[in-house]
Amino acid sequence: MTTFPKELTRARFGRVAEKYRKSADHADLEDLDLLFSGLDLAAGLRVLDVATGGGHTAAALSGHAARVVASDLTPAMLSEARKLVAARGAANVSFCAADAEALPFADGAFDRVTCRIAPHHFPEVRAAVSEMARVTKAGGRIGIIDSVVPGVPSLDAFLNGIEKVRDPSHVRSYRVEEWLEFLAGAGLSLVQTASLWKIHPFPEWVARTGQPPAVQREIEAMFLSAFPLAQETYRIRAEGGRVVSYADEKAIFVARKTGAPPAP
């Protein structure tokens, strides 16, 4: 695997970093309530938020942990995250530019690790999950939220196809079954899963990536010409020939790193 997709990710998120801090989609924290309940957060814990993006998850975590470290591949994104965290008055968040597939932390450095709506950008998602497991203490928990696709190949191809056009740094949104395999493959045991469908107002969603108008129109055309099962599954709403909104599924996985905690 070359580093090309990562350069693409960094270049793209460097351009649109501010849009992600201000994004209504990313600030909608319904999924975080589910994630936090599974993570069994407690005062005194040290938490890592991988690929923090606009910093929404790190900011939310800061009130439930002693220390939060927010990492992202794109330094410009961390500047935006730092603004958001400062605006919330959180003083216990540190920032670090890091590649999810080569995390710069000692083994077992964290009690909890989170990663929200980002793994679909990782070229080697198994390597990232394995790194998250490595930096988690034995007995610690990892919480992952990402977009997932249904097990029907045509529906999988439809949404991943659209995401790729919208955002060339999109690698793949996986099926839930694939995620279960990634977690098991990293030696993690599943604590809980949940899923929710998230409605995306189309104009903001398509504008956020900073794609030129011609590409935005192409994406809209793909939604408008969706086959009936895709229209129904993704709740594509159109009015007067314009897409109003669509929905996709976010899955929430909480897994535990098994094994005895290290001897004192």
Place this chain on the structure above:
Amino acid sequence: MDRELLEILACPKCKGELRLTVDETELRCEPCRLSYRIEDGIPILLIDEASAYE
């Protein structure tokens, strides 16, 4: 540079310890001979952004 963060940081390549330079502008991994810059207080711990040093 945040001291608590410094304690848990490791070289992204070899996962070994990093040493903060005296002027606090870089973190160095001696075995890898790699230097990671600190930009506006944020350590840039990306292997492809590190510079080799003698």
